[in-house]
Amino acid sequence: MFRTGTLTLVIFTLVALALVFGGCGAGDDNEAVDSGSGEINSEITEQELDPAESGIQEGYVIEIDESRILVVSDISKEDAFALTAKNLLEETIGSLAVWYTVKDTGVYEVGQLLRIKSEMMMESYPAQSEAILVQIVEEP
Numbered sequence: 001m002f003r004t005g006t007l008t009l010v011i012f013t014l015v016a017l018a019l020v021f022g023g024c025g026a027g028d029d030n031e032a033v034d035s036g037s038g039e040i041n042s043e044i045t046e047q048e049l050d051p052a053e054s055g056i057q058e059g060y061v062i063e064i065d066e067s068r069i070l071v072v073s074d075i076s077k078e079d080a081f082a083l084t085a086k087n088l089l090e091e092t093i094g095s096l097a098v099w100y101t102v103k104d105t106g107v108y109e110v111g112q113l114l115r116i117k118s119e120m121m122m123e124s125y126p127a128q129s130e131a132i133l134v135q136i137v138e139e140p
Helices: 004-023 077-082 085-090
Strands: 040-042 056-064 068-072 097-101 113-117 127-130 133-138
Touching: 056 077, 056 085, 056 097, 068 085, 068 113
Parallel strands: 097 127
Antiparallel strands: 056 068, 056 113, 068 097, 113 133
């Protein structure tokens, strides 16, 4: 019914599709997983994030609320402890300020130097985004 060449092509195509679609559901190895429930409980990673890459910000945490952290780039550690969201709006400090939604604000502290990977960013001031991966570069 099929020629050998056609059958080989069909089998090869099916195997290739299985490999492609089988990998689509694979999770990120850098995510912390709660072994009991299998749920992701943090975006913290040991992976080295490069702030020169698009979508990665390096900055200090200046404020923490219920589900977000405010990170500002190009400020000193001392500024991180002195600034608040209110006076950030009143003064022009830092090159980029972003409120990141995170899974657990309890793992973050004011004064931490972070590198944060995100994809979409709402252009307000401060900007708003969701943290995908977070590398803690320096503790306060």
